[in-house]
Amino acid sequence: MSRKRTTVALLAGLALAWISAAPADAGVKEDLDQAVKKIDKDLYEQSVADIRAWLDKRIEASGEFGVYSFGWSHLRIRGDVADLDLNRGGFADSAAQFLRAYEMLGGKKYLEAGLKTADFFLAVQEPAGHFPTGATVHRDGKIVAGGGKHAEPIVRMEDGYQFRPFCLLLYAWQLTGEKKYLDGAKRCGELITQRVMHPRWGYCPDIFDTRIEGDVTKQPDRHGDFGVQGGGSLSDYCTTDGFRMSVILYHLTKDKKYLARASGVGEWLIETQLGKGKVRGWGDNYNSKNQPVPSRNFEGVQIDPRNWNRFAGPLLVWFYAITGDQKYRTLFEESVDWMLSVKQPGGWAFEYTPDGRPCATLDHKLFLYSEPEEWPGGSKPGYIHDKVQMVDSVMIRDLLKSGGRDALRERFRGPGKYSDEQYLAARLAAAKRCTDENFQVKLQPLDLGDMSWIADGKYVMGKYQERVRLRPANPDAELPAKDAAGRVDLTRQSWKSPHAGYNIVPYGWAQWQYVWDANLAMGRIDADAAARGGIGLESERFVDPWDMMWHWESRLLDVEDWCDVPLGAAK
Numbered sequence: 226m227s228r229k230r231t232t233v234a235l236l237a238g239l240a241l242a243w244i245s246a247a248p249a250d251a252g253v254k255e256d257l258d259q260a261v262k263k264i265d266k267d268l269y270e271q272s273v274a275d276i277r278a279w280l281d282k283r284i285e286a287s288g289e290f291g292v293y294s295f296g297w298s299h300l301r302i303r304g305d306v307a308d309l310d311l312n313r314g315g316f317a318d319s320a321a322q323f324l325r326a327y328e329m330l331g332g333k334k335y336l337e338a339g340l341k342t343a344d345f346f347l348a349v350q351e352p353a354g355h356f357p358t359g360a361t362v363h364r365d366g367k368i369v370a371g372g373g374k375h376a377e378p379i380v381r382m383e384d385g386y387q388f389r390p391f392c393l394l395l396y397a398w399q400l401t402g403e404k405k406y407l408d409g410a411k412r413c414g415e416l417i418t419q420r421v422m423h424p425r426w427g428y429c430p431d432i433f434d435t436r437i438e439g440d441v442t443k444q445p446d447r448h449g450d451f452g453v454q455g456g457g458s459l460s461d462y463c464t465t466d467g468f469r470m471s472v473i474l475y476h477l478t479k480d481k482k483y484l485a486r487a488s489g490v491g492e493w494l495i496e497t498q499l500g501k502g503k504v505r506g507w508g509d510n511y512n513s514k515n516q517p518v519p520s521r522n523f524e525g526v527q528i529d530p531r532n533w534n535r536f537a538g539p540l541l542v543w544f545y546a547i548t549g550d551q552k553y554r555t556l557f558e559e560s561v562d563w564m565l566s567v568k569q570p571g572g573w574a575f576e577y578t579p580d581g582r583p584c585a586t587l588d589h590k591l592f593l594y595s596e597p598e599e600w601p602g603g604s605k606p607g608y609i610h611d612k613v614q615m616v617d618s619v620m621i622r623d624l625l626k627s628g629g630r631d632a633l634r635e636r637f638r639g640p641g642k643y644s645d646e647q648y649l650a651a652r653l654a655a656a657k658r659c660t661d662e663n664f665q666v667k668l669q670p671l672d673l674g675d676m677s678w679i680a681d682g683k684y685v686m687g688k689y690q691e692r693v694r695l696r697p698a699n700p701d702a703e704l705p706a707k708d709a710a711g712r713v714d715l716t717r718q719s720w721k722s723p724h725a726g727y728n729i730v731p732y733g734w735a736q737w738q739y740v741w742d743a744n745l746a747m748g749r750i751d752a753d754a755a756a757r758g759g760i761g762l763e764s765e766r767f768v769d770p771w772d773m774m775w776h777w778e779s780r781l782l783d784v785e786d787w788c789d790v791p792l793g794a795a796k
Contacts, residue, residue, distance in 0.1 A: 232297050253649055261746050262658035268693060269743045272736045273330065275699040279733070280326055282700045283319075284338055290362040291341030293319040305364040306502035311357065314389025316342055321777045329741050329773070336400065343397035346390040353435035354416035355380040356390045357735040380421060380433040383452060383461035389779075391470060395477075395781040399757070411729055414474045422467045426496070426515070427489035428457025429467035447681035448510055448518040454755055456512040457493065459536040460524065464490060468540065469762045469778070476784050481791060488792045494537055498556065499528050504581040505560040507532045511780045525586030527576040531612045533564055534766050538618050546633045546788045554625065559616045568615070571608030617767045634788050636767070640756040648752040654771065656746035659739050666688045666735075689735060698733035706746055734774055741773040757783055 283293045287300060287529065290307040292334035294300045295315035301308045309316065320342030327336040349360045357377045360505040361369045371377055391413045420440045422435045430441060431452025437443050446455035457464060471487035474480070496515050500506050506528030508517035517526035538557065567573065567581065574583030574594060583594035587604055594606040624632050640647060640674035658664055666689050705712055744750050760770055761779015768776060779787075 227499060239276055252658045253646075253653060253675055257649060257653045257656060257746070260653060260660055263660040264743050264746065265660075265690075266657065268690075269740065271696065272693060272698070272740050275696055275702075276326070276733075276740060277330070279698050279700045280323065280335060280338075284334075284638070288338060288341070290365055291321070292316045292362065293338075293342070293346045294317045297654075307362045307364075309360045309362065311359055311386060311390075312384050314385025317346070317385070317389035317393040320568075321396055324400060325773065325777060327400070329737075329744060329750060331749070333576055337392075340401070343393055343406060346394060347405060350380055350409055350412065351377055351435070353378070353380070354414075356413065356481075358386065362589035378435045380416065380432065380435060381427045381431070382417075382463040382466065383431050383458065384422065385462060385466065387417060388466035388470060391417075392473075392778040392781055395473070396777070399781055409726070410476070414470050417467055418471050418474060418486060418572070420473070422486035423457060423489065423493075424453070424486055425489050426457060426493035427464070427468065427486045428493050429463045430456060431458045431460070431463055431510070431520075432453050443514070445536065446513045447693070448520055450521055452520050453510045453512065453518060456510065456518065457515075458510045459507055459532045460509040460520070462536065464493075465536050468543075470552065472762060472787070472790055473778075473781065475790060476782055476787070484790065484792060490540060491548070491550070491792070494540060495552065495556060499579045500563065500581070501579045502581070503559070503563055503566075504577065504579060505556070505563045506530065506577060506579075507537050519589060522588050523575075523586050525576065525589070525591060527578055527584055527586065527591065529576055530564065530573040531559070533560060534614055534618055537610060538621075539765065542621055542633070543788075544792070546630065546637060546794050547790050549630055549720060554630075557618075558622060561615070561622050564615055564618070569608045573608055573613050574606070574609040575609060608786075616767065620767060634786075637760050637787040639760060639779070639784050639787065641783045643752040643756040648755065651755055652746050652748060655742040658689065658771070659742040659746065660664070662688065666692075692735035696736065698736040738773055761787060 242657075273381040287293055287302065290300075290302070292300060292307065293316070294311060295318055299310040299312060299315060305702055310473050320339040323335045323339035327333075327339065345360075345362065345368060346356060348368040349357055351357060351370065352386075353708065357370045358379075358381050359371060361371065363369075391410050394406045394410040394413075397403070398410065416435075419430070421429055423429075423441050430444065432454050433441060433444060434454070441455065444455040447453065452458055452460065452463075459465075459553050465526065471483045474483040493515070494507070497507055497511055497517075498505060501515065508526055509524045509529050509532060510518050510520045512518045519525050539562065541553045541560075544550065545557065563581075564573075567577070567583075575585035576583075578584055578593075580733075583606065585592050585594075585606070587601060592600050592604075597606050600606070621633070624636070643651065665686050667686060741750070745755055757780045760767075761776055761784070764777075
């Protein structure tokens with residue numbers, strides 16, 4: 226089958242019910258023209274005005290410093306100086322939102338706003354290639370790297386410190402062609418893939434000291450509140466981010482050296498699985514011998530259920546899709562079965578022993594749910610949904626049952642480039658999304674309260690256009706509750722950083738999507754911007770491919786098949 230037909234078939238199969246595989250003829254053009262006429266111009270113009278007002282207020286608030294708030298107090302302006310905590314990579318997310326706004330609305334203002342942050346990251350990039358944990362920006366343009374808990378020769382891998390600035394630089398390069406952004410991303414990627422990742426197992430530690438010659442095998446084997454140094458960590462995306470950087474750099478260069486260490490991650494997941502019998506699960510941190518080790522006062526050596534849907538599950542999905550090795554699918558499906566079997570009405574236990582007993586680590590001590598009288602004063606056994614959900618795992622399991630590996634691989638195909646026919650089909654699909662009054666999408670509830678809905682898969686299904694009309698992208702809009710990440714005021718519509726917890730669709734998503742769809746329908750978004758990336762490197766959530774907001778990291782490159790990675794022989 227030709228590339229053109231394959232891509233069109235993919236789009237049709239990924240819930241894009243309105244995209245036709247028919248060639249671009251007068252009939253398709255006529256359908257598109259009729260659909261465009263039905264777009265509510267008043268709603269469209271008001272939505273554009275709201276989004277511009279919100280973006281402009283953010284530029285007014287901190288644009289002089291070239292960085293933008295994203296929902297936490299990581300940006301503190303004191304007179305002519307701004308102190309930045311670079312945790313969670315949120316400043317990269319905020320800048321990427323400006324770059325996406327440029328692709329959606331045009332004009333240089335938003336492009337320049339996003340590029341200011343990209344230039345900031347180039348300015349603070351350390352000689353070894355990594356990005357620091359903090360910085361100070363002066364109103365006169367002076368930028369000083371430094372801050373956070375660790376000396377700046379230390380590479381902090383968790384919480385998006387490296388991955389998200391790396392992605393932002395590639396996004397800036399994609400839009401401008403300026404080599405400095407590509408060079409900066411490669412410098413970071415070289416350090417992570419050639420030194421920080423383990424040569425045999427591919428894992429990444431929480432921290433890496435660049436002053437020590439050689440790779441991670443030369444680092445001291447330590448663990449504590451900082452995480453692990455010589456070993457490997459699943460926690461907070463350490464190993465996930467290293468793996469994703471490897472795949473991105475391979476697709477960018479086709480150089481297999483970037484995969485040499487990443488290839489071991491799949492085996493590492495099998496080696497570090499802690500469950501016995503039918504129990505399946507992983508700890509947070511491991512030493513250099515792949516033994517679980519404690520870290521923070523609530524991270525012991527037991528199975529942490531949060532590690533499943535956030536880290537181990539997506540990686541197993543990727544390794545099965547790429548290699549076709551049945552052992553990854555088997556471990557994935559066994560893990561899904563066990564996780565579902567231990568779910569309680571309130572969610573999951575804090576931890577589980579390898580034989581499946583609910584437990585918790587409190588102040589570095591292990592407590593069993595079966596012995597509540599032993600728990601420290603004020604503490605009691607409970608079940609959580611915090612960062613644990615099975616919705617996406619079940620969706621992938623069902624996809625594998627119905628279509629096998631072929632169906633899974635199709636998920637990760639991106640259009641790469643649109644032909645004229647595919648571009649028209651995408652425009653027609655967008656036009657129908659923003660004119661169908663009954664079109665429903667998964668939405669964040671306006672009053673959160675009990676968060677059990679996310680773990681149970683009880684999403685709020687709502688009419689797309691009704692949420693658009695709420696106008697929550699308006700900087701002055703009043704909403705009944707702030708969301709789980711505490712975003713209020715200017716940060717209400719911020720894209721989530723990787724550690725936001727639930728990756729819930731934010732309040733103002735519908736307005737952004739509506740403007741994107743309308744502009745795409747009217748041909749105001751070019752074919753390259755509309756096609757770029759596709760599904761890409763999903764982490765926790767498996768989203769609809771037409772969603773213009775989520776996983777902006779997958780829109781960095783024109784990749785037709787993200788699974789075309791030589792990690793192992795397909796079967």
